[in-house]
Amino acid sequence: MYKDQDDRTAAPAGQDNEKTTRRFQVKKVAVLGAGVMGAQIAAHLVNVKVPVVLFDLPAKGGPKNGVVTKAVEGLKKLKPSPLGVPEDAVLIQQANYEEHLSLLGECDLVIEAIAERMDWKLDLYRKIAPHVAPHAIVASNTSGLSITKLSQALPEAIKPRFCGIHFFNPPRYMYLVELIATPATRPEILDDLETFVTSGLGKGVVRAKDTPNFIANRVGIAGMLATMREVEKFGLTWDVVDDLTGKKLGRASSGTFRTADVVGLDTMAHVIKTLQDNLNADTDPFYASFATPDVLKTLLEMGHLGQKSKAGFYKKVGREVLRFDPARKDYVPAGEKADEVYGRMLKKPAAERLKLLRHSEGPQGQFLWSILRNSFHYAAVHLASIADTARDVDLAMRWGFGMKQGPFELWQEAGWLQVAKWIQEDIEAGRALSKAPLPEWVFKGPVAEAGGVHTPEGSWNPTTKKFEPRRLLPVHRRQYFPENVLGSGAPKWETAGRTLHEDANIRLWTLDDEVLVASLKTKMHAISPEVCEGLQQAIETAEKDFQGLVIWSGDEPFSVGADLQSMLPAFMAVGVAAIEDAEGFMQQTMLRLRYAAVPVVSAIRGMALGGGCELAIHSSHRVAAMESYIGLVEVGVGLVPGAGGLTYIARRAAEAMAQSTHKDLLPFLTEGFTAAAMAKVGTSAIESRKLGYLLDSDVMVPNKDELLYVAIAQAKALHDAGWRAPLKRLFPVAGRSGKATIQGQLVNMRDGGFISRHDFHIASLIANVVTGGDVDAGTPVSEEYLMTLERQAFCELVQHPKTQERILGMLGTGNPVRN
Structure with missing residues (x-):
């Protein structure tokens, strides 16, 4: 990956001061430390096709690379998987510090990710310094240690190329990466690294100041600690709090304490200790609230570290979820929910919502107001010391802690001065966590006049006392509609460009008058007859006036398939x-x-299921975000793929056989049949390619916000290359003999109790379609012929009582019915 960037060096006197172009390419990365984070960072590099060498200490016994080997093997077992497909673990080059330091000279980026011990990190830097390439960037993946102090162990030649890089766990799935400069870091180094991390790794970059725990963990962990204090104050249980602080509050569905279990209570304790060790009452007026909660101490003493030890605030026993009772120091049944009245309150517009919570008399409402007030208060007091602008704080909390809105966004939406007044009243009444007043800029000057910290001109920087626009690097031109903050006035894809047609189901529009974009507007982008009409209109319009057509609907999912409810x-x-x-x-x-x-x-992002998968596979080309989950899942509702999915499987098998020396079609058909009959879904774009739903010629895009840019570029490239649609042709099928072979395997599965009788019936119908029905092996058939078989099977199943039971169950509860 590379970037084009203006050279910041002025031309010598007497020469034209023209801007020259410089490139930074990352051809190979070294990751130092094969622990939890290091190994998973290496895995994600492999996912995005970046060669990586993973280092650790030499093993004390056996092969010297034993430590790394064990870590790499462990990647295959982790859930959620850090690898797109487990077999790609072999692509991680293994190394140790004793034998392989010379490999560092081949690397353009070195990421140190060893344990959070300053002395260990400094010692490692001294060891690697002589071997680092003269152009390479060196970055420390630390969650809170001072980057400037870490740089002191490096030679003067490396210091300008050194910075902090903070991935969030798990690195494959978490969008946020914080970059932290030292006073010696050259500005272009951070630009280069941000470019690679953004486009090459698919992350959202926020630049943080070199303060303890940077931005997201500083605000987020302080918020978790404050939440624990308020929980104790209002006498609530973990499960009720998680119900209140999850999706209802616009945060991660895991809430507060389930999130802590997932992150790891030892990790949380370490981040808390970083705050305790590096701050004091003089540097942080909230310092008194940073004490490690007693319940956390108890759990750590018991060895209950959360999900990794299978016990933390929660513990699962069989199918039952238990919660920790601090008084009993044991687990009791969980599952208690919050009072419904607060769920209704949290659905109200922001201004009404916060007013209701602030004046609520119940403990759950008072708790909610308290944690929101604390987050606003803390973020405002610390904004100048931890970040350049309020935008950085809000995006960091969204991307790092799964919040729908950052604290400043919610505050601004609810009415800036009114909420500020309520916070100040609580501070003066002693109800807040700290006596520190809100900064003067909250009440006076540009922020008060604008009604908040985010404006179309930019977001508030309390240091420069200006609204500053988003930093734009050349790589950001690839993001037509990046995530932005409330109040920024950023263009929205729903209204951008020139609209050619729009109704309740679809919008046809263009950004450049060269490529037409079709955006589905239905719920979950389900495909209804009206959507099909819109797509056919899109094709006609594109054929008449455009170079190509891109199907992109702005956000997730790509499409969950046919709209059964409308049928x-x-x-x-x-x-x-x-x-x-x-x-x-x-x-x-x-x-x-x-x-x-x-x-x-x-242009696929998120789920492309059932009809959504069929829409993708019938397109000329696919551009898929890394986190794309593609599959034919109709079996789950008792149906077969009915819009050409099975026809595609049969045709692809025939095409694969034609490209080989084998003349037996069945082996090429087996994987596609199995994927459809078992409703297999690719758990990444990489696995979706392995299942045959993406082709080798399709493009995987690491950054979701670059999807539209790449898709439009692909459409133009195909057009410029002289695009011609494939000619319609007949292709051979496996016939009745192939069906008999598959049927025999299905009988064994049914009789062995592996599938139900209805699953057997559905799978038999799938086998009938993909093998071409009652014809001889090798009989040439058309797509229309196989689609007729699909349609007949689909309609037969729609009338079946067990299928109807599955459909109604899915529509009613969202959960599959097994019958």
């Missing part, structure tokens, strides 16, 4: 004929996409 009324009124017509129209739409006269590119 039910027609089924009840007209019968199965209505379903057959709807399926036939979907099939026509998919073939129209496949044979369009312009390239059609599906």
